[in-house]
Amino acid sequence: MSSQLDLRNTARVGLLAGVITLGVSAVGMLESFDKRDLIIGLLTLGQLLLFSAPFAAGFLVTRGEDKVDTGEAVVGGAVAGALTAVPLIALILLTLAAPNIRNSLVNVSPELISLLSLGASEIVGSLLLLVGMAVLGVAGAMFHVLPDAIRKPLISGLGWMLGFAILSEVSLNILRPILGRGLMRALFGTKGITPLLAAIIFVVAIGLTIWWSKGGQQRYEDRKAAMSEEQRKQSRRISIGVGIVSLLILPIILGTYLTEVVDNVGLFILMGLGLNIVVGFAGLLDLGYVAFFAIGAYVMGILTSQGDLGIAGMSFWLALPIAVGAAVLAGVTLGIPVLRMRGDYLAIVTLGFGEIIRVLATSDLLKPYIGGAQGILQIGKPTIFGFEMVKPIHFYYLILAGVGLAVFVASRLRDARLGRQWMALREDEDVAEAMGIHLVSTKLLAFGIGAAFSGLAGAIFSARLSSIFPHSFNLLISINVLSLIIVGGIGSLPGVVVGALVLVGLPELLREFAEYRMLLYGALLIAMMIARPEGLWPSPITKREFHAAEEEEALGGVQ
Amino acid sequence: MSQRFKDIDYIGVVLWLFRTAIVVVVLWGTISKLFLEQGNAYTTIDWIDFLIAGLSQGSLYALIALGYTLVYGVLFMINFAHGEFFMSGTMTATIFVALPLSSSGFLDANPILGMLIIIIVAMLVSVGVALLTERVAYRPLRRAPRLVPLITAIGASFFWQYFFRGLYGSTLIPFPELQVLVGKWTVFGIEILKTRAVVMVASVIMLIGLYIFIMRTKTGTAIRAVAEDKDIAALMGIDVDRTISITFATGAAMAGAAGILYGMVFRQVHFFMGFVPGIKAFTAAVLGGIGSIPGAALGGLFLGLIEAVGPPLFLEGLGIPGAHQLKDVIAFTMLVLVLIFRPQGIVGERLAEKKA
Known part of the structure; x- marks a missing residue:
């Protein structure tokens, strides 16, 4: 293939990168990321974001050609990089022409413009940006040329x-x-x-x-190949042991702040494992999943609160099974009416359920019992042998135990008859029924067990915060959990953990992300579905399925 | 086989009990309201006000519902992001057109022309957002399993919500008041807020226009053909992708216009404004029978009415405090009930179970 510089493609990639960067700037992400240093005095997160756009454009323009001609790479990269700068320069000039633009576009601030124009005045800065981005585009393109x-x-x-x-x-x-x-x-x-x-x-x-x-790699692989079966087993046992021990000492290493982050991730893992049973195993898309989290939290709150709304003053451990049981009951009760519904209709109805519960929780109707918008306060802390659990590190072990239990239950169920039935159901309900699978009990078990995990998470959540408010239980939580199991890999247990670490842990560490969390989740959901529908850590079965679908497509299958 | 029948009976009984319970609750509330005079006392004029508010709100739902119905008709997909199409056009037109026009005095000098410009800008932006979403998030997944496009639609919905939040900020933005539309008109002895009357008239005109577009024009015929069978339509020389884009654009244009009417009534816009109306309009579409244009109109009006009349009628009758807070619960309960008991809606065919 004689490689000829494809100007149209170059222009498209460059401009696209520029428009995306423009969007990132206009919503304020660039400026807020600029407040976060990566390498002090040299590079901020915002700058990294800004400069990676022309670099990526240059990189993409020259990709996919077997042999890249150096001259062409330079030209292509420079054009793509320079075009990336064009929409940004347009924004800079727009602020010159219309200084009041900030009244409408709230995030187009002088700081942003100064960041974009690299600290120089608008006109000089625009030229600098153009040249700088062209150079970065060349750098991106040269990546292919390097040996x-x-x-x-x-x-x-x-x-x-x-x-x-x-x-x-x-x-x-x-x-x-x-x-x-x-x-x-x-x-x-x-x-x-x-x-x-x-x-x-x-x-x-x-x-x-x-x-x-x-x-190094050669030696490692040689040694691995030379191991006997017995040695290999032993090394696996050792690594499992090391894993368990490191999980146990983790909060001691991490310190209070990071342990709190891990606690949060753990609660989301717990919810993710539950939703994974409903969505991943049984294929029932549930968007009202936060309802069970709320029920677990509220039941725990009402039963253990020392405040006005507490009715029983129970201990955490006595209230825990009741809270989980209430969530299961709710899961099954809400499951019955939707038994005959499929696919997207199910999603919307469960979303409706979640919203009903949220509106009810804030309404005056239930205010005498659950506190309305003021929520429930003074929720009891769990105690073990007279020792009260208050610090994040204590809750770490509680959550770890909960996650451990949930992983065990989910992985055993997956490989059990029930798990197979769920997967059959997910593939084709009619066929599953014809094979003798009892649809009603199988579906209700999925809803019930999924709700149990979520209720457990909710109960721990309310004990951990010792006060709960209805606005903590909004739809965004459901979307969060759904996103994390999709990003991790639908139906995959390690995927839930990976997804929670990436989608919950990372934004906690980069608080600059927090405001743009949902924006990025939305983009991520779309990108994952298009580019990697099986997720970051797919289960073997879903991976095979997605490939099967591709093969069918390749054979020209028509619906 | 006998096992299966037993299941159906058992579930059927539970559902029947559920249905009966709802009917009893509603009847009990209504009776105790009307005859035992629970809660606030309302005059006939109050009730007429509730009705009119319901109808005008309902006609907005109808306009938004069209987008769901059209897209569902051609793609069998719930376009979860449709509420965001509604929001994007409205916010953009409010901020960049309506507010400047109003502060320069143009809007009050030429109210009709001004509103027309605002509505057209809103429609254009909504259409742009819709076409972009369709191209990026839906088209590549046309042959994917059905849950996949639903997930990208959810993603698109949140993406746009928070994109526009970043762009325009998270504050409430006031929609300018038109001097011409302050006050009430008296029609047949009934006083109607002018804005509500305009909303109803504009909605009816747009609904009729859309109906004619779908039933009488060549493009409308193409849309119906694609809805019937994409492969056959392609064989007949219809550009399926283009037709689907047009369908999205049509729905989004209606949503953009509805958004401006919404702004006129509620006098404020914000980034989250698309979500709840979106879900309610979807409810309206299902209520009327998804896939059917007259169904969307009927469903919208019906939902608007029950939402406006429900809280003062049977919720207050039950002695529930702050009944108006539960307006959304009524709408969502309607959605659940319709999907359970009459998924085909008022005029539609049975889709929720069969084609799903």
């Missing part, structure tokens, strides 16, 4: 450095008690890492990559 021996270490060096910088809060919290104050100051800032640490990570990552490709 593997340079490209791979470079990618891993940059990747580790940036990844470490983005997650600097994790290492900061872990290392703080170990390292001395002076050393900490040399390596970390309040946000982000110092150039020194960045350089160290960069060099180490490059060194390791070179070592790995120059024989």
Whole structure:
């Protein structure tokens, strides 16, 4: 194939990257990310976002050609990069022409414009941006031209450095008690890492990559192949043991703040595991899942609260089974009317249920019992042998136990007859029924067990916060949980954990994300469904299914 | 086989009890309201006001519901993001057209022309957002399993909501008041708020216009053909992708116009305004029979009425405090009830179970 520079494609990719960056700027994401340092004094998250656009454009323009001509790559990259700058320059000039634009577009602030024009005045800055982005576009394009021996270490060096910088809060919290104050100051800032640490990570990552490709990998694989069956079993046992031990000591390493984040992730894992049974295993798309979370939380609140609304003053452990039982009961009760409904109708009806419960919780009707918008206060803390659980670290173990139980139950059910029945149901209800599967009980069990996990999460949630308000139980929680199981991989248990870490843990660490969380979730849901519908960590079955669908398509299957 | 019949009977009994309970509750509330005079006392004029408010709200639902019905007709897909099409056009037109026109005095000097410009801008923006969504989030997944496009639709809905929140901020934005439409008209001895009357008249005109467009024009015929059978339609020389885009655009244009009418009535717009009307309009579409245009109109009016009359009538009758807070519960309960007991809606065919 004689590679000829495809100008139309180049223009399209460049402009698309520019328009996306324009959108990211106009909603305020760029500016708020700019407040977060990655490498102190050198690079902020906002700058990374801004500069990766022309780089990616240059990279994409030259992709997909077997042999890239250097000259063409330079031209293509430069054009794509420069075009990326065009919509941004338009925005800069717009603020010159209409200084009042901020009254309408609230996030087009002087800070944003100064960020975009690289600190210079508008006109000079526009030119700088144009040239800078063209250069970055060339850099992106040149990535294809570089030989593997340079490209791979470079990618891993940059990747580790940036990844470490983005997650600097994790290492900061872990290392703080170990390292001395002076050393900490040399390596970390309040946000982000110092150039020194960045350089160290960069060099180490490059060194390791070179070592790995120059024989390290070979030696590792040789050794793995040489192991006997017995040794292999043993090494697996050891790694499982190490995993369990590290889970147990994790909160001690992480410190209070990170443990709280992990607690949050854990609650979402719990809910995700439950919804995964309903959506992932049984294929019943439930958008009102937050209802069971709310029921678990409210039942726990009413039963254990020391405040005015408490009716029983029960202990946490006595109330827990009641709260879970109430959630199961609700799951089955709401399941009965929708038994004959399928697919998208089910989704909308469950969404309706969730909204009904939310509106009822805020209404005056139930205010005497559950407090209306003021919620329930003074919810009891769990105690073990007279020891009261108050700190995040205590709840960590409680949540860990809950997640452990849920993983065990979900994985056993998946491989049991019931799990097979759910999957049959998901594939084709009519066929499943013809094979003798009892639709009513199978579906209700899915709703009930899914609700149980969510109720458990809700009960722990309310004990942990010791006060609950109806606005904590909105639709966004359902969408959150749905997103995390889809991103992780529908029907996959490790996928739930991965999804929760990415979608719940990451935004907690990068609080700049918080405001744009739903925006990114929305985009992520679309992107995942188009590019990788099986998720980040798919279960083997769904993976096979999605590939089967592709094969059918390749054969020209018509619906 | 006998097992199966037993199930149906058992579930049938439960559903029957459920249905009876609802009917009893509604009747009991109504009777105790009308004859035992529970709750606030309303005069006949109050009741007429409730009716008119319901009808005008209902005609907005009808306009939005058209988008759901049209898209469901051609793609058998619930376009979850439709409420966002409604919101995007309205917010953009309010901020960039309505507010400047109003503060410059143009709007009050030429109310008809001004409103026309605002509505057209809103329609254009809604159509743009709809076409973009269709192209990016739906078209690549045309042959995917049915839940997949629903999930991207949910994603698109949240994406647009928070995109416009970032763009225009999360505050309530006032919709300018038209001096001409302040006050009431008296029609046949009944006083009607002018805005409500305009909303009803405009909605009826648009509904009729759309009906003619779908039934009489060539493009409308193409839409109906694609709804009937995409493959055969393609064989007949219809560009299916293009027709689907037109369907989305038509629905979004109606939603954009409805959004401006909504702004006129409620006098404020915000990024979250599309969500609840969207779900209610979907309820209206299902209520009338999804896939049917007259059905959407009927369903919208019916839902608007029951929402306006329900709280003062049977909820107050039951002695529920703050009954108007439960307006949304009535709408969502309607949705659940219709899907359970009459998924074919008032005029539609039975889709919820069969084609799902």
